[in-house]
Amino acid sequence: MSFYVTTPIYYVNAAPHLGHAYTTIAADVMARHHRQRGEEVFFLTGTDEHGEPVADAAHALGVEPQELADKNAERFRALAPQLSASNDFFIRTTDPQHEAKVQEVLGRVREGGYVYEGTYEGWYCPRCADFKADNEIEEGTRCPIHHIELTREQEQNYFFALSAFQERLEALYGEHERFVLPATRRNEALAFIRSGLRDVPLTRHRLRWGVRVPWDDEHVFYVWFDALLNYYSALSYARDQDLTARLWPPSYHLIGKDILRFHAVYWPALLMAAELELPEHIFVHGFLLMDGEKMSKSLGNVLDPFAVIERFGADALRFYLFREVPFGQDGSVSTASFELRYETELANELGNLASRTIAMLLRYRGGEVSSGALDESLTGDFSGLVDSVSELIDGAELTLALDEIWRRVRRLNRYVEERAPWVLARDPANAQELDCVLRTLVEGLRSVAVLLWPFLPGSSERLLAALGASELALAGAALGAGQIARVQALESLFPKDTQAASA
């Protein structure tokens, strides 16, 4: 079994913001979960470095595009470890191996008869690096995303014969109900296909900053085709050996809804033209909103994920984003709702549960855990949990998966109150019952910690280390599958006074 997940490659012409962090964390949650299942996992992220916006920005700064790309790519490369993201490779579209692969694949597409010369005229947004269809132009001939005025552009191009794939794309959507997820995005992409596909420019004539077209020196490939092919090219040079045969096609492309058409229409058509296998799923997540607008540098409403991480840690950010906004939908985020969830859920519900359980074992049993049976009043509530979490993550339902686990965190908290170990501890006649309650509790804690690891990797590892049970394999995640012998004191997982904690 293999699992290959990608984020979009991030455009270097912006600073990393919460939107980038969001997709990277989502891919990381899926990658970690599949590693826990013992699968061969490849998690790819990187940067998209060609195109007019980068060339223009470099020109304005008086530097070469490569210099600007080098500088900005580093900021995105540094983002992943700050988020505790475990990507297996970081691709840059200026990597020479990538460029060679783009030339090879698109040369094949041309040989297949899907490329021809023509003239294109349309409304162009330089920030999107894309022409806009007449029905998506905002009033005043503005970009619907950037709200800037579009320019009328005409150029001599090579075209990709997208229209040749009309029927095959409709058939793909008909046969593969879950090719694009969620269903609303699938319907949107399918409606676009059904409205009638037109051929699209494959190359840019006047631009120099891009991958050279091997059959015509005066052209570079249109940045979107160059960028999309990163998913394919990376496998050929990320390691000493070519991983393509083992890992292609991707299991999941995670994308934002603003790049749906490229991934859900152009990309499968391009792969068909190149006779390559199609990805299994394209999952389209929503936007994190502040003041009702998509967060982006050009809109100037950026919430800095680095400030959150510095004060509360990467785990807190990872948890909050998937707890607060159902994955796949738009949703609002704010520092107020972040702090509320940190305090009530991470600090109180999970952090306190862990410290109380360990403290009681240390106080009443010197840290030793009995090996008796588990309390049946709790075990039923955990049965089937591992399978249901796996199923949800298979469908990229990250928020629902987290919710399943968190219901058990809350169940464990209720169990503490129901069984009140501090009352049992008063009478030595209850010793056996107290042993059973403490063992059940600590085993429940271990089970949720293993399941939470994809979301809270650092905190789960600390907790599991204190439980002397660092095994992360999902096969041993079920309640009762573990055998904890002894626990050790644990520093607060989610300190409330975070200013003091970071000092």
Ligand SMILES: [Zn+2]
């Ligand atoms: Zn735009």
